[in-house]
Amino acid sequence: MIPGAPIVTAAEMRAAEQAVFARGVSQDELMERAGSAVARETARFAAGRPILILAGPGNNGGDAYVAARLLRNDGHDVSLVATGVPAPGAAERMHALWQGPTSSLYAARPRPMLVDGLFGTGLTRPLERGLAAVFADLSKQAEFTLAIDLPSGIDTDTGGDLGAPGGIDVSLALGALKPGHLLDAGLARCGTVLLADLDIPVDARWRTIARPSIETPSAHSHKYSRGLVAVIEGAMPGAARLAARAAMAGGAGYVVLAGDRPWGEGPDALVRREVRSAEDLAEFLAWDRIDAVVLGPGLGRDRRAEAFLSVAFAAPCPLILDGDALTLLGTGAARWLGTRDAPTWITPHSGEFDRMFAGAGSKIDRTLAAAAETRATIVHKGADTVIASPKGDVRLLAGASPWLSTAGTGDVLAGLLAAQVVQGGKGIVPAEAAAWLHARAAQLAGPALIADDLIAQLPKAISECL
Numbered sequence: 001m002i003p004g005a006p007i008v009t010a011a012e013m014r015a016a017e018q019a020v021f022a023r024g025v026s027q028d029e030l031m032e033r034a035g036s037a038v039a040r041e042t043a044r045f046a047a048g049r050p051i052l053i054l055a056g057p058g059n060n061g062g063d064a065y066v067a068a069r070l071l072r073n074d075g076h077d078v079s080l081v082a083t084g085v086p087a088p089g090a091a092e093r094m095h096a097l098w099q100g101p102t103s104s105l106y107a108a109r110p111r112p113m114l115v116d117g118l119f120g121t122g123l124t125r126p127l128e129r130g131l132a133a134v135f136a137d138l139s140k141q142a143e144f145t146l147a148i149d150l151p152s153g154i155d156t157d158t159g160g161d162l163g164a165p166g167g168i169d170v171s172l173a174l175g176a177l178k179p180g181h182l183l184d185a186g187l188a189r190c191g192t193v194l195l196a197d198l199d200i201p202v203d204a205r206w207r208t209i210a211r212p213s214i215e216t217p218s219a220h221s222h223k224y225s226r227g228l229v230a231v232i233e234g235a236m237p238g239a240a241r242l243a244a245r246a247a248m249a250g251g252a253g254y255v256v257l258a259g260d261r262p263w264g265e266g267p268d269a270l271v272r273r274e275v276r277s278a279e280d281l282a283e284f285l286a287w288d289r290i291d292a293v294v295l296g297p298g299l300g301r302d303r304r305a306e307a308f309l310s311v312a313f314a315a316p317c318p319l320i321l322d323g324d325a326l327t328l329l330g331t332g333a334a335r336w337l338g339t340r341d342a343p344t345w346i347t348p349h350s351g352e353f354d355r356m357f358a359g360a361g362s363k364i365d366r367t368l369a370a371a372a373e374t375r376a377t378i379v380h381k382g383a384d385t386v387i388a389s390p391k392g393d394v395r396l397l398a399g400a401s402p403w404l405s406t407a408g409t410g411d412v413l414a415g416l417l418a419a420q421v422v423q424g425g426k427g428i429v430p431a432e433a434a435a436w437l438h439a440r441a442a443q444l445a446g447p448a449l450i451a452d453d454l455i456a457q458l459p460k461a462i463s464e465c466l
């Protein structure tokens with residue numbers, strides 16, 4: 001994934017394009033820029049093999065006509081399939097400049113290099129079935145498929161499946177990434193996403209996550225100045241222990257695991273505090289050294305868990321809620337979370353998120369709406385992780401190791417997030433750092449990782465951010 005890259009919707013991309021036109025750049029010139037980027041990448045991947053280019057009726061097709069002309073002029077063996085009548089304007093003019101062989105979709109013969117210029121950000125409905133079948137077949141028979149901007153059949157703003165085939169090798173995002181490159185079906189169907197810089201300024205509050213910058217403790221640091229994390233144990237103590245160990249490895253100065261047992265497994269450096277009842281917890285959380293509380297991993301959903309949740313809610317310090325705490329909140333999440341004055345982060349997977357929030361639209365839209373409603377920063381986990389703040393900022397992590405889909409990795413993320421919070425991070429910043437470190441630790445741990453392996457890799461991941 002391209003780090004720190006802006007992500008824009010189809011409408012925002014169109015607005016950015018209009019601003020470029022208003023500065024005096026013509027539509028034809030912008031299409032030439034897009035088409036030459038496509039031609040350059042196509043030549044690189046075709047490596048001399050015959051090329052088939054599919055051109056649709058809109059500007060995505062316009063880019064395809066430009067690329068076809070430039071490639072042919074450079075001596076490549078190019079044939080073109082035209083679908084629909086080119087739209088008036090630049091696409092029509094670029095169509096008129098194409099002088100090579102053209103066939104209809106249903107007469108098209110497969111070639112080793114396929115370029116998909118059927119639809120881009122203008123796709124508004126599912127691909128017609130016959131078209132989808134021919135496209136899928138041509139792509140299957142090609143040795144390499146490159147999609148212009150997005151694969152035809154991926155919803156630009158949601159990543160939803162509108163009939164795109166599998167097996168696309170590269171999508172060349174034009175001007176900026178779109179949500180469809182990173183979310184839902186788009187995540188797998190786009191293949192490798194490359195970005196073509198068309199010199200179109202975009203003003204985006206949505207970005208892919210980037211490597212954080214982490215400070216080495218200062219000469220005068222001490223354990224309390226580096227932040228104290230309290231993790232509350234529940235019915236499944238292993239989960240809380242994972243979160244506590246991740247907070248330690250994530251750079252917190254002091255980590256306390258509060259639960260039934262004053263002694264238990266875990267590193268000697270982990271401080272334990274006996275907390276058996278809600279009263280015990282209230283007394284413990286009154287300690288003013290505590291900089292953040294993690295509640296939820298392995299908490300359980302019984303009466304005591306509910307009582308713990310109420311006590312933690314009332315604590316005046318930053319709160320990280322995960323797992324069972326989120327299930328307990330359920331549809332009352334917005335009402336409850338909105339009452340807190342101290343900052344809150346919640347880290348639901350999609351099951352937990354759906355139990356808390358209704359709403360429509362893309363994963364980004366839904367997460368943003370929930371963040372605004374709850375006034376919490378939300379890390380909406382999954383193969384595509386969306387982080388949203390109440391202020392409207394979004395960070396997106398796609399393409400993390402699928403080996404993360406194993407029990408306990410979310411507990412590690414919650415503890416790691418707490419460590420970033422106590423080191424002074426606000427809002428989206430600690431969440432972005434935690435997600436980056438988590439994904440990097442997974443990469444370093446390699447295949448068949450277990451949650452514990454992530455913790456072992458955190459120091460290495462952190463060392464890359466100093």
Ligand SMILES: NC(=O)C1=CN([C@@H]2O[C@H](COP(=O)(O)OP(=O)(O)OC[C@H]3O[C@@H](n4cnc5c(N)ncnc54)[C@H](O)[C@@H]3O)[C@@H](O)[C@H]2O)[C@@H](O)CC1
Nearest residue numbers: 031034058059060119120121122123124125126127149175
């Ligand atoms: N955003 C940018 O900065 C640039 C965008 N350009 C290109 O312009 C594209 C967007 O162009 P357009 O807005 O013309 O849109 P598209 O080319 O994606 O397609 C729009 C056309 O397809 C029709 N259509 C939509 N869904 C359909 C379906 N399922 N079946 C059949 N017809 C369907 C629409 O009615 C319209 O005629 C981008 O993806 C990109 O390739 C470049 O030309 C220049 C730079």
Ligand SMILES: Nc1ncnc2c1ncn2[C@@H]1O[C@H](COP(=O)(O)OP(=O)(O)O)[C@@H](O)[C@H]1O
Nearest residue numbers: 349381382383400402404405407408409410411
């Ligand atoms: N297929 C996947 N690809 C990338 N990351 C994934 C995938 N599945 C899960 N993850 C990540 O793994 C973690 C799982 O968290 P969660 O579902 O809460 O598990 P647990 O509750 O067992 O700890 C999250 O950080 C999530 O983003």
Ligand SMILES: [K+]
Nearest residue numbers: 116119150152
């Ligand atoms: K396309």
